[in-house]
Amino acid sequence: MSDLTPQDVEHIANLARLSLTPEEKDRYRQQLSAILEYAARLQTLDTSDIPPTSSVLPPRSVLRPDEPGPCLTPGDLASNAPDWEADQFRVPPILD
Amino acid sequence: MSDLTELTLPQTLHALREGEFTSLELTRAYLARIERLEPDLHAFITLAAEQALEQARLADRRLQPNRRGAKTPLPPLTGLPVAIKDVLCVQGLPCTAGSRMLENYIPPFNATVVERLLAAGVIILGKTNTDEFAMGSSTENSAYGVTRNPWDPQRVPGGSSGGSAAAVAARLAPVALGTDTGGSVRQPASFCGVTGIKPTYGRVSRYGLIAYGSSLDVVGVLGHSAAEVAMLYRLIAGHDLRDATTLDLPVDEPFPSVSDHSSLKTLRIGVPDEYFIQGIQPAVEAAVRQAIQVFQNDLHIEVLPVSLPHTEYALPVYYLLAPAEASANLARFDGIRYGPRLPAEALWDVYCQTRGEKFGPEVKRRIMLGTYALSAGYYDAYYAQAQKVRTLIRRDFERAFEQVDLIAAPIAPTTAFRIGEHGDDPLAMYLEDVFTLPANLAGVPGLAFPVGFDPQGLPVGMQLMGRHYQEPLLFQAAHAYQQITAWHLQSPAV
Numbered sequence: 001m002s003d004l005t006p007q008d009v010e011h012i013a014n015l016a017r018l019s020l021t022p023e024e025k026d027r028y029r030q031q032l033s034a035i036l037e038y039a040a041r042l043q044t045l046d047t048s049d050i051p052p053t054s055s056v057l058p059p060r061s062v063l064r065p066d067e068p069g070p071c072l073t074p075g076d077l078a079s080n081a082p083d084w085e086a087d088q089f090r091v092p093p094i095l096d
Numbered sequence: 097m098s099d100l101t102e103l104t105l106p107q108t109l110h111a112l113r114e115g116e117f118t119s120l121e122l123t124r125a126y127l128a129r130i131e132r133l134e135p136d137l138h139a140f141i142t143l144a145a146e147q148a149l150e151q152a153r154l155a156d157r158r159l160q161p162n163r164r165g166a167k168t169p170l171p172p173l174t175g176l177p178v179a180i181k182d183v184l185c186v187q188g189l190p191c192t193a194g195s196r197m198l199e200n201y202i203p204p205f206n207a208t209v210v211e212r213l214l215a216a217g218v219i220i221l222g223k224t225n226t227d228e229f230a231m232g233s234s235t236e237n238s239a240y241g242v243t244r245n246p247w248d249p250q251r252v253p254g255g256s257s258g259g260s261a262a263a264v265a266a267r268l269a270p271v272a273l274g275t276d277t278g279g280s281v282r283q284p285a286s287f288c289g290v291t292g293i294k295p296t297y298g299r300v301s302r303y304g305l306i307a308y309g310s311s312l313d314v315v316g317v318l319g320h321s322a323a324e325v326a327m328l329y330r331l332i333a334g335h336d337l338r339d340a341t342t343l344d345l346p347v348d349e350p351f352p353s354v355s356d357h358s359s360l361k362t363l364r365i366g367v368p369d370e371y372f373i374q375g376i377q378p379a380v381e382a383a384v385r386q387a388i389q390v391f392q393n394d395l396h397i398e399v400l401p402v403s404l405p406h407t408e409y410a411l412p413v414y415y416l417l418a419p420a421e422a423s424a425n426l427a428r429f430d431g432i433r434y435g436p437r438l439p440a441e442a443l444w445d446v447y448c449q450t451r452g453e454k455f456g457p458e459v460k461r462r463i464m465l466g467t468y469a470l471s472a473g474y475y476d477a478y479y480a481q482a483q484k485v486r487t488l489i490r491r492d493f494e495r496a497f498e499q500v501d502l503i504a505a506p507i508a509p510t511t512a513f514r515i516g517e518h519g520d521d522p523l524a525m526y527l528e529d530v531f532t533l534p535a536n537l538a539g540v541p542g543l544a545f546p547v548g549f550d551p552q553g554l555p556v557g558m559q560l561m562g563r564h565y566q567e568p569l570l571f572q573a574a575h576a577y578q579q580i581t582a583w584h585l586q587s588p589a590v
Binding site: 018079 | 200201202204205297298311337340341343406408409411412413415416423427430431432433434435436437440441442443444445446447448449451452453455457460461463464465467468471477478480481482483484485486487488490520522523526537538539564
């Protein structure tokens, strides 16, 4: 696989909601390219018959009784909120 | 008694019960040592001296009737100070995860492991340093400064649980909790000359642990010996309704004694060639091979070669899967519900600027890498392929464990490296994890313990890995080794 382009980096940063400086973009382009080149050795393995592992645990249903229990209060949540009003998180406008 | 911090855990607990000293005196002894050594070591991000003294007074009130002869059953660790890695929530104490993103975050609840230790009677001295969001192998990625290795302050303590390992090694705390996603308990244990368990995946609750790689994360314990680590492990392990990955499988009760060596007679230990590669420091290989000799010659355990042929692929698999999971887990840090928020006109800019500003370089690097591995057009080549190779790595272990009960291997190719040695070369840093990642990918338990020193006087560790849920066997084997060797009794001259 070829090196990442500046456009690739721009695209990933956008997907990840990260605002990066021009220096960061350039550094990550080089470093991610090197890491991905190293990771390319995985392509040499034939895995056509191999199932993926998403968890090492045996597949199973995890159920619990649907009973109300103690939970955090609005006051607990407010204590860490950067902007809080009338028991709600305040955010800037989503749409103009 | 000269220095209370020099006692073993059983000695300390016995003395507390017998009234030889109080929990307040013990806690003060640790706090005094912290006050003296912390400026040089920086093992903690947050100290909780006042709360600890208050907890100690409460513990003493419970211990007092016992000393007067009324032998009421008390929680097993009543009055014992401990340290907690700063990715685990302790109600009322800041939990930074080593990040500016959570600089002022004070969790309104306890992690399950913290809850269980508090129920067992412990006193929390403080929150130990960690690489930001547990991403790193040296604590150099902490936004709050590097922890120094008590054996050589110019060197790293390992990571990401480097604060916990350094605190235990320097006797700033008798035991500490850490977490291990790719080696973050075992590698710092090795670099600091202490014992540390990475339990089976799903054996210990992660409720209240700030998530990094959710298919890999596990909470572990660091201490001075296999016996001491086992004491805390058995208290934190087990099913938790609040973490659906914990297994509904009881922890043996009574927990198998570490000194029960009956099962060791028929034990077989496998040694994988793939872990003795070129580039491993000769002193590391020599110390590990010598320890294996002790198991064979002195403990009369059969040792045979095994093969884990896909070992070399663990590194690229891990560095695609863990960042992919991290990119999803860290999406929650967006400046809305907790943490700082950078002012901006539009919500989108709040997200991007807060995250761009408050995450450190390694965290952003892994988020970028993981986002790329999951993105349209690259998912199959990177993420899906890594998941398939993960299956091959698991199968390596399954096959090996058909032949042997335990696998003995080095933990890291080198002893503790110098602060700044890997500079801005992430790949060189990732290579430090080459021997610890496979256990996480396969979900098997691993126990790290000291087995020697290199010519510079830096500790060398070894790990024993076992089948899923076989922690008791790991503790028994390491305990047998520690009964006839003294590496775990060595302390740095701090």
